[in-house]
Amino acid sequence: VQLEESGGGLVQAGGSLRLSCVVSGRSINGDAMGWFRQAPGKDREFVGGISWSATVTDYKESVRGRFTISVDNAKNTVFLQMNRLRPEDTAVYYCAAKAAPRFWETYTDSDDYDYWGQGTQVTVSS
Numbered sequence: 001v002q003l004e005e006s007g008g009g010l011v012q013a014g015g016s017l018r019l020s021c022v023v024s025g026r027s028i029n030g031d032a033m034g035w036f037r038q039a040p041g042k043d044r045e046f047v048g049g050i051s052w053s054a055t056v057t058d059y060k061e062s063v064r065g066r067f068t069i070s071v072d073n074a075k076n077t078v079f080l081q082m083n084r085l086r087p088e089d090t091a092v093y094y095c096a097a098k099a100a101p102r103f104w105e106t107y108t109d110s111d112d113y114d115y116w117g118q119g120t121q122v123t124v125s126s
């Protein structure tokens with residue numbers, strides 16, 4: 001199973017980026033998906049998650065209203081649309097997949113996830 005993130009880069013504060021995570025080796029139809037991030041010197045933290053049903057989403061408080069997570073099961077891809085970016089959003093962003101989740105549940109704990117990507121760097125300049 002491989003998860004490959006893309007779409008990171010350097011952007012000015014207030015700008016937007018759209019991260020993609022393509023999954024190969026398993027279908028994400030039936031998985032809960034999540035995005036996490038890790039800034040230098042800090043622990044990995046939850047950013048956003050989407051349920052197996054794709055109808056329930058959850059976000060870290062500081063990104064709510066700015067970030068949107070979505071899935072395209074036909075493309076086996078999960079997205080993170082990031083708008084109104086701030087310098088404090090600078091981090092390596094990781095996508096993750098949780099197998100056999102509850103249908104309506106999202107997961108905020110990194111220990112709940114079974115598969116991880118390698119990450120993509122997002123840098124927001126002030």
